[in-house]
Amino acid sequence: MTNFTGEVRIVGAGLLGTSIGLALTKQGIDVAIASKSPKSVDIAISYGAGRAVREDDSPKLIVVCVPPQLTAQIVAEELIAFPDAIVTDVASVKAGILEELERLAAPTDRYVGSHPMAGRERGGAIAGRADLFVGRPWVITPNSKSSPAGIKVVAELAQALEASVITVSPKDHDRAVALVSHVPQLVSSLLAARLVDANQADVNLAGQGLRDTTRIAASDPELWVQILEANSAEVKRVLESLELDLGNVIDALANVDSEAGIAQLRKALRDGNAGVEKIPGKHGTKHSTYAQIIVMIDDQPGELARLLTEVGEIGINLEELKLEHSPSAQIGLVELYVVPSAESALIADLQERGWRIA
Amino acid sequence: MTNFTGEVRIVGAGLLGTSIGLALTKQGIDVAIASKSPKSVDIAISYGAGRAVREDDSPKLIVVCVPPQLTAQIVAEELIAFPDAIVTDVASVKAGILEELERLAAPTDRYVGSHPMAGRERGGAIAGRADLFVGRPWVITPNSKSSPAGIKVVAELAQALEASVITVSPKDHDRAVALVSHVPQLVSSLLAARLVDANQADVNLAGQGLRDTTRIAASDPELWVQILEANSAEVKRVLESLELDLGNVIDALANVDSEAGIAQLRKALRDGNAGVEKIPGKHGTKHSTYAQIIVMIDDQPGELARLLTEVGEIGINLEELKLEHSPSAQIGLVELYVVPSAESALIADLQERGWRIA
Numbered sequence: 173m174t175n176f177t178g179e180v181r182i183v184g185a186g187l188l189g190t191s192i193g194l195a196l197t198k199q200g201i202d203v204a205i206a207s208k209s210p211k212s213v214d215i216a217i218s219y220g221a222g223r224a225v226r227e228d229d230s231p232k233l234i235v236v237c238v239p240p241q242l243t244a245q246i247v248a249e250e251l252i253a254f255p256d257a258i259v260t261d262v263a264s265v266k267a268g269i270l271e272e273l274e275r276l277a278a279p280t281d282r283y284v285g286s287h288p289m290a291g292r293e294r295g296g297a298i299a300g301r302a303d304l305f306v307g308r309p310w311v312i313t314p315n316s317k318s319s320p321a322g323i324k325v326v327a328e329l330a331q332a333l334e335a336s337v338i339t340v341s342p343k344d345h346d347r348a349v350a351l352v353s354h355v356p357q358l359v360s361s362l363l364a365a366r367l368v369d370a371n372q373a374d375v376n377l378a379g380q381g382l383r384d385t386t387r388i389a390a391s392d393p394e395l396w397v398q399i400l401e402a403n404s405a406e407v408k409r410v411l412e413s414l415e416l417d418l419g420n421v422i423d424a425l426a427n428v429d430s431e432a433g434i435a436q437l438r439k440a441l442r443d444g445n446a447g448v449e450k451i452p453g454k455h456g457t458k459h460s461t462y463a464q465i466i467v468m469i470d471d472q473p474g475e476l477a478r479l480l481t482e483v484g485e486i487g488i489n490l491e492e493l494k495l496e497h498s499p500s501a502q503i504g505l506v507e508l509y510v511v512p513s514a515e516s517a518l519i520a521d522l523q524e525r526g527w528r529i530a
Numbered sequence: 531m532t533n534f535t536g537e538v539r540i541v542g543a544g545l546l547g548t549s550i551g552l553a554l555t556k557q558g559i560d561v562a563i564a565s566k567s568p569k570s571v572d573i574a575i576s577y578g579a580g581r582a583v584r585e586d587d588s589p590k591l592i593v594v595c596v597p598p599q600l601t602a603q604i605v606a607e608e609l610i611a612f613p614d615a616i617v618t619d620v621a622s623v624k625a626g627i628l629e630e631l632e633r634l635a636a637p638t639d640r641y642v643g644s645h646p647m648a649g650r651e652r653g654g655a656i657a658g659r660a661d662l663f664v665g666r667p668w669v670i671t672p673n674s675k676s677s678p679a680g681i682k683v684v685a686e687l688a689q690a691l692e693a694s695v696i697t698v699s700p701k702d703h704d705r706a707v708a709l710v711s712h713v714p715q716l717v718s719s720l721l722a723a724r725l726v727d728a729n730q731a732d733v734n735l736a737g738q739g740l741r742d743t744t745r746i747a748a749s750d751p752e753l754w755v756q757i758l759e760a761n762s763a764e765v766k767r768v769l770e771s772l773e774l775d776l777g778n779v780i781d782a783l784a785n786v787d788s789e790a791g792i793a794q795l796r797k798a799l800r801d802g803n804a805g806v807e808k809i810p811g812k813h814g815t816k817h818s819t820y821a822q823i824i825v826m827i828d829d830q831p832g833e834l835a836r837l838l839t840e841v842g843e844i845g846i847n848l849e850e851l852k853l854e855h856s857p858s859a860q861i862g863l864v865e866l867y868v869v870p871s872a873e874s875a876l877i878a879d880l881q882e883r884g885w886r887i888a
Contacts (some may be wrong), residue, residue, distance in 0.1 A: 289737055303826055303888045307863075309735065338735070350733035356721060356743045361802025362775050363717050364708060366768055368804050374706035375808045377667065377696070379647055381746045383809060385714045388739045389802035397796050401786040408783040410724055415780060417720050418773055425766040428759040438755050444719025444747035446726050450733045451741060468661055474842030476851065481839055484832030493834065493853040505665075530661045 176201060176332040178232030178323075181257070182222065183246055185212035188262045188288065189237030195333050198302050204229050215297040230254075233325050235286075236261040237331025240398040241316065244272035244451035251278050258322040260286045260329070264349060265402035266313045266342035269382030284326040285342055287349070290337060303334075310335035313342040350406035357388055357396060358411065364389035462491050463515035465508045466530035467522065479506060486521045488514045505530070533560060534683075534690040536590030539615070540580065541604055543570035546620045546646065547595030551579030556660050562587050570636025573655040588612075589684050593644075594619040602630035609636050615678040618644045618687070622707065623760035624671045624700035642684045643671040643700055645707070646693060662690075668693035670702040684745050708764035715746055715754060716769065722747035730869040756852050821873035823866045824888035825880065835863060837885065844879045846872045863888070 180196055182189045182313045193203045193216055203222030207213045217224060236243055240263040247269065253495040259282060260493050263269055267283045273280050279439055290308040310330035314323045323339075330337045340348070364386040367375050400407055421440050427433030469475040476495060483490065492509035510518055538554055540547045543565040545614060551561045551574060561580030565571045575581060592608045592615050594601055602839045608617050609631075617640060621627055624643045631638050648666040668688035672681045681697075698706070722744040725733050758765055762883040779798050785791030827833040841848065850867035868876055877887055 228581070289735070301888045303886070306873040309737075311735065311792070324561065340731070344732070345735075348729075348735045351724060351728055351732055352736045352740045355724065355742045358779060358798065359717060359721050360739070360743050361799050361805075362772055363714060363781065364803075364805030365775060365798065365801035366713065366772060366805065368801055369810045370709055370808070371706075372700070372808065373698070374709055376810055377647070377669065377703075377706045377759035378710045378809050379667075382710045382714045384742045384745050385718050386802070386806050386809065387742050389805045391799070391802075393796055393799035395801065396799050397792060400783065400795050401792065404783040404786045408780055411783070414720055414724060415773070415776055417723060418769065418776065421716060421720065422766055422769050422773060425758065425762040425769070428762045434755060434759065437758050438751050440716065440723065441719050441749070441751035441754050443726055444744070445722075445749075445751065447719075447722030447724065448744050448748045450725045450728070450730060451736050451744065452734055468664070474839075476848065477835060477838035477840075478602065480835035481832075482835075484835040489830065490834065490853065492724050493851070495848065495851040528661065530659045 176328040177228060178202075179204070180222075180329075181206060181225070181229060181234045181250075181254070182237060183207065183250060184237035184375070185216040185221070185297045186237060187296060187299045188218060188290075188304075189235070190216040190221045190297040191290075191302065191304035192235055192237065192262075192329075192333065194219060194300055194302035195305065196282065197222055199332060201332070204231065213464050216300065218498070219297065219300060221297075221300060231257045233257060233328070233329060234259045239395070240265060240269075240402050244269045244276070247283060248273055248276045248278040251282055255284065258319075258325045259283050260326045262286055262288055263402070264353070264399050265346055267346045268402045270313075270315050280315050281317045281319050281333065282322055283315065284318045284322045285315070285345075286326055287311040287313065287345060288330070288333075305330070305333040305335040308335050309330045309338050311345055312337060312339045314339065314346045315342060346403050346406050350403055350410050353399060354407045355410045355414070356404055357391060358390040358400070358407065361391075383450055426504035436521075460510040463512045465510065465515065465519055465522075467505055467506045467508060468528040468530060469504045476504065476506060479522075482522070482525055482527075483508065483518070486518060488518050490518070534686040536579075537562070537588060538687075539564060539583070539587060539589035539592045539608075539612070540595060541565065541592065541608060541882045542595035543567065543574040543579070543655045544595060545654060545657045546648075546662075547593070548577060548579045548655040549648075549660065549662040550575040550593055550595065550687075550691065552577060552658055552660035553663065555580055557690060558671045560688075562589065570655045574658065577655065577658060579655075579658060589615045591615060592617045592688060593687070597753075597827045598627075598760050600624060602627045602634070605641060605839075606631055606634045606636040609640055613637075615640065616677075616683045617641050620644055620646055621760070622711070622757050623704055626760045628671075629702050638673050639675045639677050639881050640680055641673065642676045642680045643673070643703075644684055644688070645669040645671065646688070646691075646763050648693070663688070663691040663693040666693050669703055670695060670697045671703045672697065673700060674772060704761050704764050708761055708768050712758060712761055712765045712767045713772070715749060716758070716765065717772070718744055718747040719749075820867040821870045823868065823873065823877055823880075825866065826886040826888060827862045827864055834862065834864060837880075840880070840883055840885075841866070841876070844876060846876050 179202045181204045182193050183206045196203050204225045205213050205216050205222040206225045234257045236246050238246050243261045243263045288310045290304050327337050382399040424436035494507040537560045539562045540551050541564045554561050562583045563574050563580040564583045594604050596604050598621040601619045646668045648662050685695050782791045782794035852865040866888050
């Protein structure tokens with residue numbers, strides 16, 4: 173499964189550090205876990221994420237898994253303490269860390285930044301799991317001095333964790349995540365914040381659209397303050413464009429009696445269509461790529477299983493599945509997504525078996 | 531199932547008109563379908579949504595299911611053509627329609643507005659289905675002159691369609707949907723529009739957060755232009771508050787070196803948390819109310835069914851379920867949501883049966 177060999181040192185025993193340790197230890201790799209929090213180290217070690225550090229440790233690779241604000245300082249310390257090791261980190265913003273390392277005159281030839289795009293709603297060693305990175309993107313951000321050997325070792329780490337490696341520069345990384353992650357976070361938070369002073373009766377009319385657009389507004393503010401601080405320039409740039417567009421839409425709403433106002437609204441909605449079309453992947457393309465079949469089932473144990481058993485018997489692979497409960501009735505709406513060529517046969521077979529297809 | 535009796539006339543044979551006709555016809559109610567499009571009427575009738583209109587029709591209730599822009603005019607015509615009938619409509623904005631009816635001096639004592647909060651990504655008679663309204667909110671918006679008998683008939687219609695009736699004034703309705711539906715739509719469109727001019731390589735780093743926040747940006751621009759036009763004042767009011775908050779966040783991003791800037795960012799994120807907490811329902815509360823268990827399954831037919839069969843055998847009801855495919859590996863991640871008291875037993879049972887729990 174992996175070409176990775178040699179000793180690994182993990183600094184920081186939170187969700188990411190513990191998860192990396194669990195996955196590597198499972199593969200027989202020697203992992204030492206260091207942290208300023210002895211309690212987190214205890215939990216991580218008792219979970220099987222590695223062993224305590226020793227005087228004679230000689231890591232080939234060091235993975236710094238501390239909060240974004242502390243990352244550059246700890247990376248610099250590790251580069252000095254272990255002059256033969258490659259050092260990577262897992263912070264979600266990259267250019268500022270590199271700048272700080274350069275300012276500290278750290279030997280950046282042995283530093284290769286990482287951003288594993290995986291997480292959980294819960295943090296801490298206790299939430300760690302060996303499978304956290306499986307199939308997720310792992311962005312590697314070499315700097316201009318990074319040694320080829322160092323880049324190779326970090327890529328091997330990501331591969332050992334079964335992640336998908338993407339390599340970009342720190343600046344390109346930060347520009348991209350501002351757009352696809354940091355701005356969506358802030359926009360979702362701003363949208364949800366509009367509910368705070370609203371009548372509860374108004375909010376009670378919420379449908380799935382509001383739920384989807386505000387889901388990530390439930391994220392941890394303290395972590396996000398650090399991320400936004402570290403990528404403030406790129407995030408600000410995107411938000412300023414958004415602010416212009418928002419101003420145009422507000423103007424258009426004040427001018428819905430004019431053709432220009434209507435045209436402006438139409439443009440905003442069409443541009444939104446065009447933007448969604450650019451998002452890749454199974455989820456991003458489901459509206460156009462997969463056929464949706466809605467099946468109504470009783471809201472009780474075993475019903476969904478019975479449905480999916482029969483879908484399995486019919487021999488059709490589900491590309492996606494979503495279960496929605498009716499807010500009031502004892503009914504579940506199961507959305508099955510299949511390749512379009514399978515749609516009509518599946519509907520016919522399910523109806524023949526007595527399922528209620530919407 | 532229903533107290534509803536008497537003849538129903540449906541004007542407009544699109545998704546909503548056809549779906550209402552299908553559901554009522556199933557219950558043995560006499561439904562006449564009128565539309566300016568003979569082709570749509572043909573489809574709706576051949577689907578079983580009702581019959582063609584007759585000279586001697588004498589409807590007790592008329593449901594106007596035409597595009598928002600045409601609704602007031604058609605409602606007024608129907609009120610005059612059928613002086614004994616109650617008339618409702620299904621447009622997603624209500625106050626403007628009432629104003630126009632008053633301007634036309636229509637007999638609004640026999641008019642009671644409706645907004646069934648149900649839809650599909652596809653429109654037209656062909657997409658109609660009898661179950662469209664089951665368990666969904668159906669907002670009834672009586673005006674000051676609406677007769678109690680008229681309100682009762684429209685509520686009985688919604689109940690006959692197995693929808694959940696919510697009664698509010700037209701103005702309250704429009705204020706609420708501006709907040710929970712129309713503004714989220716525009717914000718999602720504006721966010722997705724930022725992707726249009728971006729590098730495809732940047733967009734390729736998109737994760738689930740971007741997908742969730744931009745899902746509804748794929749909606750039909752022509753329908754939404756009409757909705758936004760009809761509710762422009764309320765939508766504008768919410769967007770202006772959002773614009774202020776956005777301006778504050780942009781200022782904060784320019785001042786991340788100051789404590790005030792950081793405090794402002796933290797406030798925006800915390801307000802987002804507080805807003806999400808106000809959203810009711812299973813989906814809105816899943817982060818706090820339900821325990822999440824992630825199971826990894828092979829991405830092949832029958833695996834999910836086998837898992838859910840075993841969950842059914844264990845006897846635990848799923849509150850929600852989500853299937854995610856890894857973008858690269860042949861692995862599916864199944865998120866099971868259960869009541870917290872069931873979590874540890876389910877994990878133990880599933881592990882005993884050999885499932886990989888994350």
